[in-house]
Amino acid sequence: xxxxxxxxxxxxxxxxxxxxxxxxxxxxxxxxxxxxxxxxxxxxxxxxxxxxxxxxxxxxxxxxxxxxxxxxxxxxxxxxxxxxxxxxxxxxxxxxxxxxxxxxxxxxxxxxxxxxxxxxxxxxxxxxxxxxxxxxxxxxxxxxxxxxxxxxxxxxxxxxxxxxxxxxxxxxxxxxxxxxxxxxxxxxxxxxxxxxxxxxxxxxxxxxxx
Numbered sequence: 001x002x003x004x005x006x007x008x009x010x011x012x013x014x015x016x017x018x019x020x021x022x023x024x025x026x027x028x029x030x031x032x033x034x035x036x037x038x039x040x041x042x043x044x045x046x047x048x049x050x051x052x053x054x055x056x057x058x059x060x061x062x063x064x065x066x067x068x069x070x071x072x073x074x075x076x077x078x079x080x081x082x083x084x085x086x087x088x089x090x091x092x093x094x095x096x097x098x099x100x101x102x103x104x105x106x107x108x109x110x111x112x113x114x115x116x117x118x119x120x121x122x123x124x125x126x127x128x129x130x131x132x133x134x135x136x137x138x139x140x141x142x143x144x145x146x147x148x149x150x151x152x153x154x155x156x157x158x159x160x161x162x163x164x165x166x167x168x169x170x171x172x173x174x175x176x177x178x179x180x181x182x183x184x185x186x187x188x189x190x191x192x193x194x195x196x197x198x199x200x201x202x203x204x205x206x207x208x209x210x
Contacts, residue, residue: 003118003125003202010147016125016199019206025115028108032116035109036186038099049093053078053086107209113189114205123195124148125202129159134168143176148194156192158184160200181205 001024002015058078066073080088101109117123126146131138148155154175159166162180170178177188181197181204189195197205 003123005125005127005199006146007126008142009145013127016202018202022111022206022209023115023118025108025111027116027119028112031105031109032112032186032190035101035106036190038101039186041097041099044097046095046097047093048091048095050087050090052088052090053080056084056086058085109186110184110189111209113186117189117195122193123197125197125199127199129157129166129196129198130163131165131169134165136169136172139166139169139176140173146196148196154192155194155196156188157196158201159198160204182208 001018001020003018003023004012005014005016007013053076056078058076060076063074063077064071074082077085079085114123124146131142143149143155152175154177157166157170157176157178158181159178160181162178167178170176175192177192179188181201184205
């Protein structure tokens with residue numbers, strides 16, 4: 001299949017041959033959801049912690065006598081029923097949130113996302129992407145000239161070789177991210193409105209995923 005190639009002005013500049021297995025795959029919503037959810041779950045640090053009734057600061061003195069007060073019996077103020085008491089099922093920092101996704105499923109999920117981006121005309125290809133100097137204004141002007149506004153519609157730039165000037169120029173643009181093809185992930189591919197690939201990145205994707 002052929003992908004649209006654009007120039008620095010955003011105009012069509014021919015096509016690029018690409019693998020139909022990678023960029024022409026059927027949409028699989030369930031698989032994409034599983035891959036994205038697993039990627040986010042595996043990124044969790046699992047550092048939250050809560051205290052049970054043995055760990056909260058409390059007195060072991062009985063609040064009131066067992067009988068005769070008309071109130072419910074109570075043994076210690078650490079009871080989970082009390083304000084300031086311990087949690088019944090507390091979260092522990094050693095919780096494991098990781099989800100296993102087979103390599104074949106992960107590759108198929110990335111291919112399904114890329115194919116959907118092509119169908120929705122959200123993916124474009126350029127010959128190369130580099131800047132003469134690390135200046136935010138240069139990158140913003142270049143993307144605007146290519147028809148990729150960076151105001152609210154995010155732009156994900158994926159290159160085969162990371163250009164230092166390009167990376168430094170993108171850091172002050174809140175809706176722009178620059179990644180190497182080997183570091184592309186399903187969450188960012190789904191999150192950004194536009195994806196811009198270099199021809200070298202397309203070849204890298206084909207070598208790894210196709």
